[in-house]
Amino acid sequence: MSKRNAIDKLITYFSPQKGLARDQARFKSELLNSKNSYDAAGKGRRNTWFRGSDSSANTETRASLVVLRGRSRELVRNNPYAHRAIEARVSNVVGGGIIPAARCENKKRQANAQRLLQDFIHQCDADGIHNLFGIQALAFRAQSESGEALLLRQFVNDPSLSVPLKIRVLEGDFIDHSKDGLLGDGKKVIQGVQFGANNNKEGFWLHDSHPGERGISAFSSKFVSSDQVAHIYEVTRPGQVRGIPAGVSAFMRMKGLDDFQDARIEQQKIAACLVGIITDLENDGTKGDVLPDRLEPGMFPQLGYGKSIEFNSPPSVSGHAEFVSTEQHAIAAAYGITFEALTGNLKGTSFSSGKMGFVEFGRNIERWRWNMLIPQGLRVIERWFIEACEIAGHDMRGVSFEWTPPRREMIDQSREIPAQIKAIRGGLKSWSETVRENGYDPEAMRAEIERDNKEFDKKGIVLDSDARKTTNGGQFQIESEDDDEQDDDSKK
Numbered sequence: 001m002s003k004r005n006a007i008d009k010l011i012t013y014f015s016p017q018k019g020l021a022r023d024q025a026r027f028k029s030e031l032l033n034s035k036n037s038y039d040a041a042g043k044g045r046r047n048t049w050f051r052g053s054d055s056s057a058n059t060e061t062r063a064s065l066v067v068l069r070g071r072s073r074e075l076v077r078n079n080p081y082a083h084r085a086i087e088a089r090v091s092n093v094v095g096g097g098i099i100p101a102a103r104c105e106n107k108k109r110q111a112n113a114q115r116l117l118q119d120f121i122h123q124c125d126a127d128g129i130h131n132l133f134g135i136q137a138l139a140f141r142a143q144s145e146s147g148e149a150l151l152l153r154q155f156v157n158d159p160s161l162s163v164p165l166k167i168r169v170l171e172g173d174f175i176d177h178s179k180d181g182l183l184g185d186g187k188k189v190i191q192g193v194q195f196g197a198n199n200n201k202e203g204f205w206l207h208d209s210h211p212g213e214r215g216i217s218a219f220s221s222k223f224v225s226s227d228q229v230a231h232i233y234e235v236t237r238p239g240q241v242r243g244i245p246a247g248v249s250a251f252m253r254m255k256g257l258d259d260f261q262d263a264r265i266e267q268q269k270i271a272a273c274l275v276g277i278i279t280d281l282e283n284d285g286t287k288g289d290v291l292p293d294r295l296e297p298g299m300f301p302q303l304g305y306g307k308s309i310e311f312n313s314p315p316s317v318s319g320h321a322e323f324v325s326t327e328q329h330a331i332a333a334a335y336g337i338t339f340e341a342l343t344g345n346l347k348g349t350s351f352s353s354g355k356m357g358f359v360e361f362g363r364n365i366e367r368w369r370w371n372m373l374i375p376q377g378l379r380v381i382e383r384w385f386i387e388a389c390e391i392a393g394h395d396m397r398g399v400s401f402e403w404t405p406p407r408r409e410m411i412d413q414s415r416e417i418p419a420q421i422k423a424i425r426g427g428l429k430s431w432s433e434t435v436r437e438n439g440y441d442p443e444a445m446r447a448e449i450e451r452d453n454k455e456f457d458k459k460g461i462v463l464d465s466d467a468r469k470t471t472n473g474g475q476f477q478i479e480s481e482d483d484d485e486q487d488d489d490s491k492k
Contacts, residue, residue, distance in 0.1 A: 057237035072245035085335040089144045095406035097133025101441045104399045113399045119162045126168035148172035148233035148243035165388035176205040176221035190241045230380035250334030257327045336364040407439020
């Protein structure tokens with residue numbers, strides 16, 4: 001800030017307030033006229049396209065969420081790329097289901113919790129359509145397509161149920177976004193989500209029915225405490241309260257690419273309408289065909305004497321595949337999936353390139369699972385399940401659950417399985433971790449291996465895969481031990 005001149009000092013001497021106002025005005029003027037050190041922060045002609053602002057995440061979603069949600073659903077309904085992108089996310093993150101397994105030091109309580117869990121898995125849907133794994137897929141699909149999903153807890157009084165708990169999946173539309181503002185006593189509501197004085201989430205203002213349901217929707221809402229609701233959405237900015245659909249940065253590109261491909265198809269249809277024109281060069285008095293207003297593929301009209309027709313040369317279709325492929329890569333990047341998962345195009349994909357692409361995709365899958373779906377949804381269901389079992393009179397002390405994602409399909413088992421074995425033998429990862437990565441429950445597999453080994457030992461069966469008795473080359477471990485003993489005896 002520049003120094004005060006004599007006039008400023010004189011005014012400040014007689015009126016400090018006016019002098020301060022002159023200082024503030026001069027500071028703001030210098031700030032506006034100052035030259036930015038970053039080119040991207042400039043205000044010249046090249047930067048006129050920027051519309052960025054310093055608004056909060058909630059301010060941006062407040063103005064855009066409803067529109068983005070509607071456009072995302074429209075694209076999923078009618079655009080094959082958007083539809084496939086959502087399918088790829090759900091199939092890879094949830095697949096056949098993220099399987100829970102009870103854990104407890106007391107094995108009796110663990111077995112009882114596991115038995116109750118198996119009943120609950122197939123009876124948990126309040127709508128009576130899905131099992132627990134279907135609820136997972138539906139919730140994650142709603143989050144990907146609409147930006148967020150809600151799980152609503154409902155205790156039921158049904159003697160036929162071993163666990164008196166039902167789960168209902170709701171779309172984010174049920175949150176009344178018109179509820180917004182300060183409530184007093186330090187409380188506030190941000191787009192239908194209520195917070196307490198210490199900024200803790202107290203609950204949600206929910207509609208009784210979907211606000212888009214024609215004829216029966218009511219725009220009134222009621223407060224539901226946060227312990228009854230699981231809110232699943234991806235937090236991309238600190239303080240963000242509502243979620244936005246996946247792939248929003250590619251919405252314009254998808255629509256543009258769809259229009260481009262439609263135009264090319266229509267262009268080729270028009271180009272194929274006329275096979276050729278027969279022109280009568282001699283005036284023999286025959287009348288030519290009358291060209292119809294609507295052309296059809298395969299037409300071969302004959303014109304009368306003195307008549308001719310000219311057509312514009314249709315543009316070439318060369319470069320079409322390269323352009324479409326480039327746009328498809330951008331769409332896949334916006335959804336966080338691979339080009340191969342979006343298009344099913346494996347042309348030119350080797351083991352190494354496929355593996356590298358899936359590694360990047362796999363990191364997104366792990367992030368969506370362990371940073372969003374499991375902590376925001378499945379861990380909440382776990383807590384509800386334990387509370388419901390205790391209400392039903394079951395002892396759930398010390399019981400927790402381990403969630404095992406579906407196994408990842410190997411691209412080349414002949415290369416990947418030996419690599420896993422070497423990692424276990426080298427101490428780089430545990431056997432349980434490897435089993436869990438392949439989509440199995442380590443406890444269940446350990447118990448199954450123990451049962452199988454007892455049966456094989458009882459009947460004297462030795463398999464080549466039994467590492468207790470055979471080496472990796474198929475040699476008996478016992479034979480090698482006997483040979484060592486014989487060598488020791490000979491030395492004596």
